[in-house]
Amino acid sequence: MELIVEGLREAIRKIAALDPALSDATLRTLQVSGTATLVSLVIGVPAGVGLALSRFRGRTFVVALVNTGMGLPPVVVGLFVMILLWRSGPLGGLGLLYTPTAMIVAQSLIALPLVTGLSLAAVQTLPPRLHLQVRALGATPVQCARILAREAQLPILAALMAGFGAVVSEVGASLMVGGNIRGSTRVLTTATVLEAGKGNFAGAIALGIVLLALAYAINVVLTRLQQRSRP
């Protein structure tokens, strides 16, 4: 119990002093997870909405694939991305392993099925006649998609928060493709693993507290966005 109090004190102390290692890890967490969430938003929401509104052979299998993707273990994603990006891999020439870019790639792949699947479900919970109404009013398929997406904005924003939550808390893939290198690929989660591994529990708890505070702050913003649209 005293460890948690000590951790809290250390967190406050380090934040107030703008501790360089902490600031570096926090900034990098925001950069990497923020970008990954954005990528999953840009690709995943249109994909999910499109999938919800489309009819094609094999659609059920694609949806099942997306749903399976939601439960994909992040460390497995990390392993595959590592093998793709390392020197002897097909994309080895890019020299991306152990860089923040590699972490963004891995985290995007983790968040993408989540955002896609939840956006898909969000649109599918809309009253079915709404789609007909909008089409009947003369909307093109694209206009239709945009309108329905706006209708489903509450659950879609929830999808975004879920995607962000999944990647900001992720550690297995980040360790594998990032390498937890000080000043270059260390984020709050991987730094926590390091401190705990060294036996520095107060330090690890401090990092955990900062991560929670960060995630909360971001979710406050997203939630306000989401709740603003309530009738």
Added chain:
Amino acid sequence: MGRRTLGSNGWIQGIQTLLAVVLALLTVGCGAGSDPDRAPIVLATTTSTQDSGLLDELIPQFGNRSGWMVKTIAVGSGKALALAERGEADLVLAHAEKAEREFMDRGGGTARWRLMYNDFILLGPPADPAGVREKKSVIEALRAIAGRGDPFVSRGDESGTHMLERSLWEQAGVNPGAGLIETGQGMGATLRIASERRAYTLADRGTYLAQKATLDLEVLHEGDPVLRNVYHVILVDPRRGPRVNSEGARVLARYLFSREAIDTIAAFGRERFGQPLFTPDPDPAVAQ
């Protein structure tokens, strides 16, 4: 349906703001301190060198002095050598004698030089049911533990520590048997488990010292020559992979054996623990 439907752009604007914020964030902290024309050097090393904090002193010193960028991947000797075998690393710093020799025999490296050593200690519950304290050698102690079937915690992860422990069991000619608890984790976690389970374990002195305050374990045996843990630096053979940075590896290796680095190693830990954690023992072929 109200205001939230057709015509409300609120959340799209919100997303646009977030996009702008993220892009702004990305531009911060993108400065490098190193020469962009030089490929980074990948140093594959063990968790003990990382966890002790030694590399946190040595590597930035090297980076500032030379302008080379080093990516230190602390993964445990087994994985470090596996990565090197594929040419995914340029320099290896490990403490797994047998595995390193086999690696060199397979043509994995162009050179292997001794750098430093520390020692392992046998830890256990203060009650010491197997009477390890009275034993005259660590081999005798291990035989006593196995004989009674007392719990023994092992990392079980192909790390240098794990390999040394296995070789000691082999030398003793016994098996810990049913008392063996394999954690598959780093030294820190393994020590914690040993403390909770009142079990015996083998650990490097540095990690133990760092966690001593929170552990209920005592040093029951130390100083035995077989417990000496020697670290070697290995230059990865460029034939292992298409992108091995042998020039960088050589520069880093030269630095590790320099006067400055050796002095840093010799002094490391004295402030925090009252005793240095490592003893430099540079190979005469490269000592400077």
